[in-house]
Amino acid sequence: MAPFEPKETIFRNESVLQGHYVPDELVGREEELEKYHKALQPVMNGSNPNNILLLGKSGVGKTVATKTKLRELEKSYHQYYDDHFSTLFVNCEDYSSSYQVMIRFVNMLRDDDDQISTTGHPSNKVKQLLRDEINKQGGVFLFVLDEINHLSDDSILYEISRAKADESITDARIGLIGISNALDYRETLSGKVKSSLNERRLRFPAYTADDLRAVLQDRVENGLQDGVIDDGVIALCAAHGAADGGDARNAIDLLYHAAQIAQNHDDLKITTGHVDRARDKMQENEIVEGIQDLSEHERIVLYALATFEAQDKTPVRNSELYERYLNLAPSDREPRSSRRVRDFVSVLEDLSLVKIHSYNGGRGQGRWATVSLDKPLQYVVQGLSPLIEDIGLHTSIRTVWESKLSPQP
DNA sequence: ATTCCACAGGAATGAACGGAAC
DNA sequence: GTTCCGTTCATTCCTGTGGAAT
Numbered sequence: 006m007a008p009f010e011p012k013e014t015i016f017r018n019e020s021v022l023q024g025h026y027v028p029d030e031l032v033g034r035e036e037e038l039e040k041y042h043k044a045l046q047p048v049m050n051g052s053n054p055n056n057i058l059l060l061g062k063s064g065v066g067k068t069v070a071t072k073t074k075l076r077e078l079e080k081s082y083h084q085y086y087d088d089h090f091s092t093l094f095v096n097c098e099d100y101s102s103s104y105q106v107m108i109r110f111v112n113m114l115r116d117d118d119d120q121i122s123t124t125g126h127p128s129n130k131v132k133q134l135l136r137d138e139i140n141k142q143g144g145v146f147l148f149v150l151d152e153i154n155h156l157s158d159d160s161i162l163y164e165i166s167r168a169k170a171d172e173s174i175t176d177a178r179i180g181l182i183g184i185s186n187a188l189d190y191r192e193t194l195s196g197k198v199k200s201s202l203n204e205r206r207l208r209f210p211a212y213t214a215d216d217l218r219a220v221l222q223d224r225v226e227n228g229l230q231d232g233v234i235d236d237g238v239i240a241l242c243a244a245h246g247a248a249d250g251g252d253a254r255n256a257i258d259l260l261y262h263a264a265q266i267a268q269n270h271d272d273l274k275i276t277t278g279h280v281d282r283a284r285d286k287m288q289e290n291e292i293v294e295g296i297q298d299l300s301e302h303e304r305i306v307l308y309a310l311a312t313f314e315a316q317d318k319t320p321v322r323n324s325e326l327y328e329r330y331l332n333l334a335p336s337d338r339e340p341r342s343s344r345r346v347r348d349f350v351s352v353l354e355d356l357s358l359v360k361i362h363s364y365n366g367g368r369g370q371g372r373w374a375t376v377s378l379d380k381p382l383q384y385v386v387q388g389l390s391p392l393i394e395d396i397g398l399h400t401s402i403r404t405v406w407e408s409k410l411s412p413q414p
Numbered sequence: 415a416t417t418c419c420a421c422a423g424g425a426a427t428g429a430a431c432g433g434a435a436c
Numbered sequence: 437g438t439t440c441c442g443t444t445c446a447t448t449c450c451t452g453t454g455g456a457a458t
Contacts, residue, residue, distance in 0.1 A: 104442065125433035127441060157443095300445095323421080342447060347422070363422085367456025371420030417458070424451080435440080 014230070015268055015275065021228030022261035024254065027072050032223045033216040034066045037209055041074050044205040048078060048145060049085070053169060054180025056202055060188050061209030064252030067184045068151055070209070075147065082145065089144025096151045103161035107131045110148065114138040132164055136173050143176035154187040159198045166201040211251025217243035220253050221260055229264065235276045238263065242280060259283055289387075292380050295356050296388030302341055304392045305334050306349045308399075310359060311389065314382050315401040320362055320375035323347060335396050350376055358385070383408070 020026050031038060041057075048054045059067045075092045082090045093113050100106045105123065111134045112120045121134065139146055148165060150156070165181045168174045183190075183204075191199065191206070212220065221239045238260070246256025260275075262283035267275045296304065309329040313321045327343045334340040341349075353359040360379040365372040378385060386393070386405050398406055 102443075122433060124431095124443080125435085125441065127434090130434095341445095344423085344448080345446065348446095351423090363454090365454050365456080366419080367454080368418045369457070370455095371418080372422080372454060373420060374422065415458100418456095419454105422451105422453090424449105426449080427447085429444105429446080431443085433441085436438085 015233040015264060017230050018228050021224055022257060027069055031066050031070055031073060032220045034070060037207060038070060040207055041070055045074060045078055049081060053178050054147060056166060056181045056204035058204045058206045059184045059209060062211055062250050063186050064254035065209040065211055067209050071149060071182060071184060089142045092147045092149060094149040097155040098152045101155055102157045104128050104131060106161050107135050111135050111138055139177045140175055146177055146179040147182060149182045151184045153183040154185045154190050159194050162198045162202060212253050214243045214247035217246045217253060217256050221256060224257055233274055235274050237277050238275050238280055241277050262287055289384050292384040293388040295358060303349045303352060304389060306330050306346055307353055308389050308392060309333050310376060310378055311382060311385050312399045312401040314378045315405055319377035322373055322375050326376055
């Protein structure tokens with residue numbers, strides 16, 4: 006093997022193209038940032054912060070806008086005031102109930118050697134602990150709940166908005182910032198939260214292809230060497246991003262993967278061909294990794310559906326799917342009820358692995374749903390391969406299975 | 415306008431589990 | 437040890453529903 010030596014790289018600063026990077030300036034969101042700025046202004050005036058709800062699909066800059074704006078705010082605040090200021094950022098994908106989020110907040114406000122456990126407490130006690138920590142430190146607290154639509158209950162919203170009004174918080178000013186991918190999030194809230202929240206709403210529209218071109222151009226200038234990118238690459242990534250719902254994260258990711266592929270092949274220029282390959286590879290990874298996170302029975306349901314797909318018998322009715330699921334599930338795995346399997350199918354739909362269609366035959370027929378695979382069969386079979394090796398190969402997918410083992414060039 | 419169908423999906427309930435509190 | 441607490445995953449029961457047929 007050749008010795009290690011420095012290699013020519015097309016990257017200037019690779020991290021600029023990676024997912025966790027927070028740019029100093031958000032391109033193409035001037036109007037939204039202006040509104041955000043105004044909504045945060047009361048903090049600087051010494052009054053109670055507004056509650057703020059940010060709405061917009063994924064990858065439209067809500068989280069990045071929040072991080073940059075709050076960074077700015079904190080800096081300015083300390084120029085004029087010397088009391089406590091903290092922003093507590095929690096992603097509700099990791100902490101999915103109000104209870105867990107509150108415990109997380111308590112622990113963020115406490116020292117490392119004074120943490121409380123994440124289970125076992127009565128919820129009233131957790132509320133009290135949080136109030137105690139807030140009162141102890143005083144000053145300004147901004148609670149940021151990212152992906153707030155993943156929260157299974159909204160009691161924490163009620164707690165925070167009520168704490169602002171009543172006497173339980175004495176020496177502190179608190180505000181709530183919720184970030185939601187679901188545009189109708191407000192409608193899912195309970196009545197008492199809706200009326201007590203009294204929030205400012207900021208809508209972040211999807212990026213257009215033009216916006217995305219500007220975003221990508223900015224990242225390319227900072228992240229890549231001069232002249233390593235072919236004509237049309239940015240436009241192609243922007244077009245894919247716009248078609249995928251105006252998601253800048255996806256567009257940047259696509260460009261980054263294309264750059265990595267070029268780099269790995271010692272190509273000195275990123276071409277649209279690299280973008281195409283990156284897109285295929287990303288789709289494959291997304292499916293295979295998505296399947297890895299499924300529970301065993303969810304995977305058996307998906308397997309059952311894959312066999313129908315291989316036989317060209319999709320869309321298939323839930324009842325038929327359930328029967329095959331029962332046949333495929335090994336007897337020692339205790340098959341679930343049909344009601345439960347309908348829930349599994351709906352999980353698979355949320356992950357965009359399957360599509361559900363509703364039909365109605367009217368009098369004498371009733372109504373029913375059918376399911377079909379929403380991703381290429383070969384990738385799904387690949388993702389399912391550990392399960393298939395475990396519970397056995399269904400004859401319907403033998404061809405797909407064998408071509409997986411000896412892939413055609 | 416009413417009837418009728420199959421079943422999607424909501425609601426209630428319970429068991430199992432990890433951890434706190436006594 | 438026992439009791440309490442919140443969460444997850446499961447079951448059972450059953451109501452609501454869209455639209456063709458009447």
